[in-house]
Amino acid sequence: MKAIQAAQFGSPSVLKVVNLPDPTPGPGQIAIDVSHAAVGLIDILFRQGQFKDVPGMAQPPFVPGLEAAGTVRALGDGVTGFAIGEKVVPMSAGAGTGGYASVYIAPVQGVVSIEGSHVDPALAVAMIPNAAMAHVALALIAKLAEGESVLIHGALGGFASAFPGIARQLGASRVVGTVRSGKLEAAANTKLPYDRIIDSAELPGVLAGERFDVIIDPVGGAVRDQSFALMKPGSRLIVAGNAGGDWTHAVKTNDLWLGSMTVAGFNAGAFLPSHPEAIRPGLEAALKAVASGLCDTPVDVLPFSEAATAHERMESRDLNGRIVLTPQ
Ligand SMILES: NC(=O)c1ccc[n+]([C@@H]2O[C@H](COP(=O)([O-])OP(=O)(O)OC[C@H]3O[C@@H](n4cnc5c(N)ncnc54)[C@H](OP(=O)(O)O)[C@@H]3O)[C@@H](O)[C@H]2O)c1
Structure with missing residues (x-):
């Protein structure tokens, strides 16, 4: 898969496009062919190494990004209710990394289908x-x-x-x-x-x-x-x-x-892993709000190759709304 990797902590220039092995979903997980990955402030803090001494936080080399949207690529053992090719948005999982990649693995309980909702996937991942x-x-x-x-x-x-x-x-x-x-x-x-x-x-x-x-x-x-x-x-x-x-x-x-x-x-x-019952109602409310126009924010879409530019813009506060990266 194509991914943006931070080979070390540092300035936006540490972000490079690399090829990595395609991950496969484990039991209870969904693999997603990513169409859009949102850039958040937390990605900048991870890349800068601000949490480098916090146990469990990403250490280089890592793929930043905790918000990705796309279509279902493969289902792990025990996963039902989703079809290959269905448009989905997952909540972030695990250590909050892995989103800037053309394949993303998410636990099924945090995945919502946006198929048939007419929500633009760039806005969907942003909101x-x-x-x-x-x-x-x-x-x-x-x-x-x-x-x-x-x-x-x-x-x-x-x-x-x-x-x-x-x-x-x-x-x-x-x-x-x-x-x-x-x-x-x-x-x-x-x-x-x-x-x-x-x-x-x-x-x-x-x-x-x-x-x-x-x-x-x-x-x-x-x-x-x-x-x-x-x-x-x-x-x-x-x-x-x-x-x-x-x-x-x-x-x-x-x-x-x-x-x-x-x-x-x-x-x-911290909250959701110990309160997983809150995730599904949250996702359903979120999809309804976005689909009904209550979350209409400007979204700039940049290719993966401009991930460093996206981080520079976040750091200089040169943004109005959200920046979303796309592997295509
Ligand atoms: N609680 C949670 O579960 C959760 C989830 C997601 C994010 N967060 C946290 O929420 C915060 C915002 O994240 P985000 O992704 O929304 O970031 P963001 O898009 O960059 O938004 C940051 C916001 O803070 C404002 N701000 C005020 N003073 C600032 C300063 N000195 N430097 C930078 N921004 C400043 C910015 O205003 P301007 O537009 O004027 O720059 C902007 O409105 C972060 O601390 C992040 O870790 C928490």
């Missing part, structure tokens, strides 16, 4: 896995109830952009996003179902005292600090990432007590 995780985060961790309000930091980021559609689907009454000033123009033109998107540098004053039931924060740092002024008794802040890179951030637990507020973490890589 379905993230929207499934957003469903788990909002429904099970934040316990979002109908009529509640939601604030989403880094509103147009790959992961964050899956939240407004799922929040709407779950009955949120108001969905507000924050972006850095460089993304205000993109925010004005987004088709994602936000009621309003504001400049995070203007928090909290720009919201004129508005408080939220649920805050989704994949960014961290200053916006995480600002979030506490936007909460009320019963609010839930879901810590869902650290795109801003502030690894020393701390929460004053007595403030949570005094304000009667909740801070919860959500990391799909």
Whole structure:
């Protein structure tokens, strides 16, 4: 198979197109002929070696990528319910690698069929896995109830952009996003179902005292600090990432007590393996949301040979929506 491999940790230039043996599916697994593989911030962090000392994390040489979509190539022992050639999208599996390859192996319980849905596979890979995780985060961790309000930091980021559609689907009454000033123009033109998107540098004053039931924060740092002024008794802040890179951030637990507020973490890589029953409802909700236009984000498609360019664009923040790689 054709794959993009990082032979060592380092700059985007370590990414090279290579030929590797075709993997075959084991029991309970599906092999997928990949048509599209999405590029996420986590791929950049893996390539840079930011998790090199964390046990179980990818070590070179490795194939980055944890989101791939395509058609069923082969079924492992015991797998039923899928046909060869059927269009599918899997949730990421294992160590979060292997997606930038023309063949990807996924456990069957994390695979959803998009056959007959008319969802473009590039949009499907860009949004379905993230929207499934957003469903788990909002429904099970934040316990979002109908009529509640939601604030989403880094509103147009790959992961964050899956939240407004799922929040709407779950009955949120108001969905507000924050972006850095460089993304205000993109925010004005987004088709994602936000009621309003504001400049995070203007928090909290720009919201004129508005408080939220649920805050989704994949960014961290200053916006995480600002979030506490936007909460009320019963609010839930879901810590869902650290795109801003502030690894020393701390929460004053007595403030949570005094304000009667909740801070919860959500990391799909940690949560889903121990809660596999959450995957199927998440995927089904995600497919419905994407098919009904609730997750309409711009997607740039580049060939595998431009994987380094894709990583450079992620690092320089020169993107609006998502970048997806294709082996063809
Ligand atoms: N909890 C989970 O299960 C889960 C799942 C997927 C991802 N994540 C995490 O979520 C975070 C975002 O991932 P992603 O793939 O969505 O990344 P992404 O597409 O690059 O989005 C990053 C978002 O963060 C914003 N941001 C604010 N300050 C930033 C800074 N200093 N550097 C970079 N970005 C900054 C970006 O704004 P601009 O557009 O203005 O740059 C953008 O909106 C990561 O920490 C990732 O590990 C968590």
